[in-house]
Amino acid sequence: MTMAQTRIMPDNPYLPSPARIEEVRVETPDTNTFRVVFCEDDCREGFVYRPGQFAEVSVFGAGEAPFSITSTPSRPGFLEFSIKRMGRVTSALHQMIGGERIGVRGPYGNNFPVGEWKGRKLLFIGGGIGLAPLRSAINYCLDNRADYGDIDIIYGARSPADLVFKPELERWEQRSDMRLHLTVDRGDDEWQGRVGFVPALLTELGPSPQGVSTITCGPPIMIRLVLQGLEQLGFRDEQIVTTMEMRMKCGIGKCGRCNIGRSYVCVDGPVYNYAQLKQLGSEL
């Protein structure tokens, strides 16, 4: 007879691995990027992820929440999460200055189809903190630059202060093998760049859909308007990929809340193309 009570749980997906915050970078008044390193070598080596996946981050006592991994596996050794201060867990994280122990489990979910994108042109369209998940794929593609065609990034935020990854935006701007199109909803005294919304900039640039895969992430209203804009430009639903956000707890397809129709965002998503989302009855 199997004795349930003598079982140990060597393979417990709910048990986070201990990790240390190595660096905190202030991105905007409400968003920090946390560079995180696993405390144990086997956790570091065992955590093999792809751009677009997410992890559950624990601040013990405050709770656990899912965050997309914004670093790229092509730059190993650490994970980065860009996190806006919003609720209990994120506020607790924002009180950390580096050196503290947190918990990380994952990686979870599917990933951006970086393999299928090979040989294609890429158009990334991000708004605000929505650049965080895209950044993993962008840097992955830049690190494997020869595999991909033209790379264009349209990125905007409410104000210049709300643009995330500023040093990286400057580096991207200087590269000759990609184009960064920046915009802000409202400028300030120092801002000399474009002013206007992301969907308007997309329409103004008017990219041809020929041979392009496009990836968008941002606030829901931006995504809705970007999808309309892309449709008008002749993009097919299958060419458009986005990454979904839903309230999530377990991350492993058990707790039952993050579904869009039959699809659990935690295990079947978070990356979907627009055709799939329409089929699932998502109200994007």
Next chain:
Amino acid sequence: MPDYVIAKDKAAQWLAKLGERYAVYAPAADGISFERASDYGAALSPAGNTRRPPKEMFLPASQTLLRFREGEQGVEVTAQPAQSASAQPRLLAGVRPCDAAALRLLDTVFSEAYSGYEDPYYRAARSGIPVISLLCAEPLEGCFCGDAPAVDLASPAVDVALTDLGDRYFAEAKSETGQELVGAGGDLFSPASDADRAARDQAAAGLRERTTEGLPLAEMREKLRGLHESPLWRELSQKCLRCGVCSFLCPTCHCFDIQDEAFGAQGYRYRCWDTCQFADFTLMTSGENPRRDPAERLKQRICHKLEYLPDRTGMAYCVGCGRCVRLCPVGMDVRETIEELAGAP
């Protein structure tokens, strides 16, 4: 596997024997829940069903997952084992065929095949726990197990399936464990005759007849696909108080929340039942909520059971136990909900 019969007045002796090896859990005398049996004679009463389904034996209403404390190296985390090392293995007796079917459906959800991950807490609580079922003598108000494709009234997927034949129980050993359990009863059992088998089939057929309303539970999967935008959801959800009793007491509902509690330098992480009927179930910290409206939440409850889970597993996740019908404080009747939806254009 061979079939047996056991005289009703001997059944208590059998359970007492099993009680030497197992902590026997059976419907409590007050009819509320499964409790450690003290009176083995009353454990196999075929009347009614428990108000709370036996799922809480394996998915407790609240369950500690991890403990953490501030150590010298920073926070130290340990997984909480599902049961204490000294606990006697459990055995469930008197589980109704609907609830037995529901346990199999829950087994699927918590398995690796379902989502790529096995749930170690559910596995630890559930594996090696024998189940003895008992066919109801009479259906309760609101029971419709006869319509549920997952429910086998004559021969549920358990270790030993009992059917009340008046002065004796028909006992079908359905697994090796079941064979051992019957074996532990020794000569309390005798082989069943063809007449016993016929009587068992007749009892099951009789109950099926009384619990069949013709609800197309299996067919709803296709039907619901076309109803996501239907105005019926709003109409049908109007009197709902969003108390969540329909899902908390549902034997197949399994959605849970995970939270931390901390007291100074130590604390624990637990999971507890949650329900799609609460507005904050899908409320994100950003303020976005894809199921803000009660109509969306009724759609989630019905479609999760009858469309999405069937898409994933091939099975409708309603076993017709009738608890949500009997216990809804405003008399919302899932049978009527299903009928309305099934009849929608």
